[in-house]
Amino acid sequence: MTFESNNKPGTRSGMLSDRYSRREFLARAGRYSSLSLMALFFGCDVAQITRDEHERTALVYATKYGATKETAGWIRNGLAFPVDLVDIEQVSFADLLDGYDRFIVGSGVWTGGVHKRVLEFLETGSERLNGKVTATFIVCGTDGSKESGKKRIDGYFRTLHTSLETKPALSRSFGGRVIVEQLTEEDREALTRFYRMYLHRELKSWDRTEPSTAEYFGAELKKVLEKNVCAFS
C-alpha cells in the first residue's frame, strides 16, 4: 500500500495518547484549550472543532504518468494540515473507507474518461462516502478557457460524481502533461492518430502543470473545511 504520511492507515485517530509522545500530547491539549476559548468567543460548537481536528483526510489520486500524483502533492502543500496521499491502485477500498473520515479525490483523464478504479471506489463506497467527499479534481489536456473545453471538463466531472449523493464543496480541473518518450507504445500510437486526425498536427510533448495553481486550490479547500467547522456568520 502506498500511504505517504506518518499516520497509520486503518486506525481511528481519536486516541491522542496512542499517536503522540507525552510532551506532544500536553502541547496539543494546551492548544485545544485555547481553541475552545476562542470557540466560546465566536459562538462555535467546541465538540465539532475538536472532532474535526482529529478527522483523518485521504487525498486519493489515480495517475498513469505522474502529473496527477504531483498535482495531489501540490494540493496537499496548500492544505497545510496532515493529509495522507493515497494511490488508488495501491490500496483496498475497505482500508480507505475504514481508515478515513474525509476524502479529496482526483484522477487523470485518458481517452475521454477518468480512472476506472476511482469510479469503482465511489460507486462501491457510495453509502459510506455520503457527505465525506469534500473535493474532487481532474488533471487533463483539455483547455478549460474555451466554451467547448469547459463543456468537456463538466462531462468528466459528471462521470466522476455519478455515484455521489452529496456533491463535493469544491471541484477543479488542472492542466496535465504528455512526455512522448514516456508513453506506452499503445498510447503513443493512439495519441499520434488523434493529433493527426483531429488537431491536424504532429504529437509533441507538452506540460501544463502549475504547482502554484494546485497549491492555491489546496489553500481554498482549507478555508472551506474551516468554514464547515465553524460558521462565524
Ligand SMILES: Cc1cc2nc3c(=O)[nH]c(=O)nc-3n(C[C@H](O)[C@H](O)[C@H](O)COP(=O)(O)O)c2cc1C
Ligand atoms: C493516452 C492518453 C489519452 C488522453 N486522453 C485525454 C482526453 O481524452 N482528454 C483530455 O483532456 N486529456 C487527455 N489526455 C491528457 C492527460 O489527461 C494528461 O496527460 C494527464 O497529465 C494524465 O494524467 P497523469 O499524468 O497523471 O497520467 C490523454 C493522455 C494520454 C496519454
